[in-house]
Amino acid sequence: MAEKVSNTKWFGMALQALIVLADQDGLCPSGKMAEKLESQSAFLRKILTHLVKADLIQAQEGRYGGYSLVKKPEEITLAEVYDAMKAENSPTGFLGVESKECFPPPTREALFQLKDEMEGWIVDGLKQKTVADLLNK
Template structure:
């Protein structure tokens, strides 16, 4: 699996970009999208690249180019966006077992399992929501 992005800001911006694209008819140029989201185009294009690779949006290059959704907003789950962005859910030190605090192996394993379980809960919750749900 690719390295996760540690800033959940990427996930939030990806959701907002998808909402704008869902509300837009036809192709939406990255400059227009960045303007609507009050974001820098360079930052936004990094996010859009992840969404293209995940097959959630398509890009058309060139003067008349832009971005558009590949499928209906009701078919794009928030877990797909989350996975596309490879978001690191928790801050680096959250339930860290690499600290200098001496835990016995069973406690270290329990902390690792809890963190993984929490990630599963988040993904299961995000699977229940779509981009269309955010637009209501």
């Protein structure tokens, strides 16, 4: 199974892909979507794979295949998209506290707690928004 990613670029591209699909009638091939987003098809397909696994979009293979939303845009929260794109609690390097020698254990623990707290703030905010909020309608 492919590992989830933790990168804000992937999150942003996932949101843009969902917006394209929300404005699409029927299936949208990844090539057409990549062209609209000015992205590489292979990179976009990696992102779409995570959205399929999260049951946010569906894929139909074959010559006339493509992608479509599973739910209405107003039913897809940005927190769901964020969760589909992450592997750990926060983006790589986000308040990173990997150094064990730089800080004493209580300080490192305080930094880890702050990191978790900040992750909660982000997710709580993303739960309040949907893909529909991003559409120009």
